[in-house]
Amino acid sequence: MELTDIIVKIILIVIVFAISLVIAMYSTYAERKVAAFFQDRVGPNRAGPLGILQPMADGAKMFLKEEIIPTRASGLLFIVGPSLAILTACIGSAVIPWGQKLTIGSTIIDLQVTDINVGILYIFGVVSLGVYGIMIGGWASNNKYSLLGAIRAASQNISYEISMGLSIIALLLVTGSLSLREIAEQQHGFWHDGWFTWNFFKQPLGFMIFIVCAFAETNRTPFDLPECETELVGGYHTEYSSMKLGFYLFAEYINMFVSSAVMATLYFGGYNFPFMDSLGLSANWITIIGVVVLFAKIFAFIFFFMWIRWTIPRFRYDQLMNLGWKTLIPLAIANIVITGIVVTLLN
Amino acid sequence: MSTFYFIAFLSIFFAILVITARNPVHSILYLVLTFFTFTIHYILLNAQFLAIVNFIVYMGAILVLFLYTLMLMNLNKDNEPMKSNIVKIAAVFGGGCLLVTVVASLKTMTVSEPVVLQNPDLGLVKNLGKVLFNEFLLPFEVSSLLLLSAMVGAVLLATKDKQPKTI
Numbered sequence: 001m002e003l004t005d006i007i008v009k010i011i012l013i014v015i016v017f018a019i020s021l022v023i024a025m026y027s028t029y030a031e032r033k034v035a036a037f038f039q040d041r042v043g044p045n046r047a048g049p050l051g052i053l054q055p056m057a058d059g060a061k062m063f064l065k066e067e068i069i070p071t072r073a074s075g076l077l078f079i080v081g082p083s084l085a086i087l088t089a090c091i092g093s094a095v096i097p098w099g100q101k102l103t104i105g106s107t108i109i110d111l112q113v114t115d116i117n118v119g120i121l122y123i124f125g126v127v128s129l130g131v132y133g134i135m136i137g138g139w140a141s142n143n144k145y146s147l148l149g150a151i152r153a154a155s156q157n158i159s160y161e162i163s164m165g166l167s168i169i170a171l172l173l174v175t176g177s178l179s180l181r182e183i184a185e186q187q188h189g190f191w192h193d194g195w196f197t198w199n200f201f202k203q204p205l206g207f208m209i210f211i212v213c214a215f216a217e218t219n220r221t222p223f224d225l226p227e228c229e230t231e232l233v234g235g236y237h238t239e240y241s242s243m244k245l246g247f248y249l250f251a252e253y254i255n256m257f258v259s260s261a262v263m264a265t266l267y268f269g270g271y272n273f274p275f276m277d278s279l280g281l282s283a284n285w286i287t288i289i290g291v292v293v294l295f296a297k298i299f300a301f302i303f304f305f306m307w308i309r310w311t312i313p314r315f316r317y318d319q320l321m322n323l324g325w326k327t328l329i330p331l332a333i334a335n336i337v338i339t340g341i342v343v344t345l346l347n
Numbered sequence: 348m349s350t351f352y353f354i355a356f357l358s359i360f361f362a363i364l365v366i367t368a369r370n371p372v373h374s375i376l377y378l379v380l381t382f383f384t385f386t387i388h389y390i391l392l393n394a395q396f397l398a399i400v401n402f403i404v405y406m407g408a409i410l411v412l413f414l415y416t417l418m419l420m421n422l423n424k425d426n427e428p429m430k431s432n433i434v435k436i437a438a439v440f441g442g443g444c445l446l447v448t449v450v451a452s453l454k455t456m457t458v459s460e461p462v463v464l465q466n467p468d469l470g471l472v473k474n475l476g477k478v479l480f481n482e483f484l485l486p487f488e489v490s491s492l493l494l495l496s497a498m499v500g501a502v503l504l505a506t507k508d509k510q511p512k513t514i
Binding site for chain 1: 372376379395396399400402403406407408411412414415418419471472
């Protein structure tokens with residue numbers, strides 16, 4: 001690897017990192033505005049025009065608040081918990097292809113941090129690691145409500161990981177590749193050989209299962225049982241204050257951004273858009289429009305996450321387990337069988 | 348090579364911490380770190396699939412369940428049951444005997460030739476899948492059947508016996 005390549009990669013990493021932080025920051029603002037819209041309120045409107053500076057004010061508040069570590073908490077692990085939560089949230093975006101290749105002069109820039117050939121499994125591994133932050137934090141708080149929240153997070157995460165994995169297997173039968181770059185390339189354009197190229201139209205049931213599991217894995221309503229305030233005070237972050245609480249809340253929004261990006265890449269064509277070959281623009285312009293299109297898809301998914309949150313009430317815990325084990329897993333297995341038969345017949 | 352020695356040192360270091368930590372939850376967390384170093388070993392061997400599966404299955408699922416069970420039983424106290432002195436002496440004696448046997452058997456052993464991989468890309472998903480589903484199809488299917496039977500057995504043990512109503 002040459003020096004310029006390394007510099008380009010470092011710049012790309014910094015940009016991706018900054019974008020995910022900014023999007024997570026403004027997701028908190030968007031969430032409050034969306035909630036206000038659904039409940040026929042105004043929402044935050046004091047800090048700056050239309051309340052646009054509200055995330056800054058929230059951030060400053062988080063940093064300046066008193067930091068409390070309970071006496072009976074286990075010291076180091078209490079700090080490791082939120083750190084792990086934010087770390088695992090941030091490393092997921094490393095394998096997502098943000099766009100096609102960009103050519104500047106003689107250097108070709110690949111708009112993806114790294115293209116490992118087990119990309120999907122990497123995302124899956126990072127998701128399964130995400131629960132450690134919650135579990136360690138909940139246990140280290142030495143509080144019964146926190147512990148209950150942590151235990152709920154663990155069992156929910158394990159249960160929904162299974163159906164998520166099974167829905168991905170059906171997708172892999174269609175694509176035949178584990179690399180996210182290749183999967184995105186296969187969905188080039190919109191229409192090819194008499195059928196849509198986007199995987200959503202090849203795997204509608206798989207996508208439904210995947211999006212339900214994505215809600216469960218990011219602990220978003222209606223699956224936010226680990227922080228259910230009607231039963232558990234604040235759930236796993238009851239004892240947290242200041243920026244450590246901020247990290248937990250922030251990690252949730254980064255997770256939401258990353259899983260929206262993954263869903264857009266896997267099922268909705270990633271950076272591809274209809275008529276991309278017939279526009280007659282140069283390759284660089286197509287790449288730039290592709291990046292914009294990908295972000296539009298991501299924002300649509302983030303809006304969908306918020307739409308669901310402010311529409312549907314949360315599950316009861318046994319309903320959650322029933323849905324995971326008795327509905328989603330059989331559906332996912334049926335989906336694999338049907339996909340297998342169809343793929344064999346078509347070849 | 349130096350990376351290998353560093354990671355190997357970390358593996359052994361964390362493995363020792365697993366058995367010396369007095370708090371069970373700390374033990375499990377050290378075990379998580381140990382498995383993480385194993386993942387790095389697999390990557391060094393160019394076995395990407397095995398590395399990521401180790402990551403997902405062991406770190407992401409099995410150890411989460413371990414942690415879950417420990418938290419549920421609330422074993423987070425630093426006290427452990429003390430063994431009597433006789434048991435301790437017997438353990439030291441037994442361990443010493445095992446050490447002598449192992450050292451004696453290692454002394455007679457000759458160093459084997461290092462195995463040269465015929466195909467260094469064997470660990471990549473495509474090659475591994477082809478080997479598993481062509482050459483080793485029967486053992487693969489038998490082991491999956493074994494896992495299924497273990498699962499059914501566990502479910503059977505967990506379901507309560509239906510008691511006839513007494514009142």
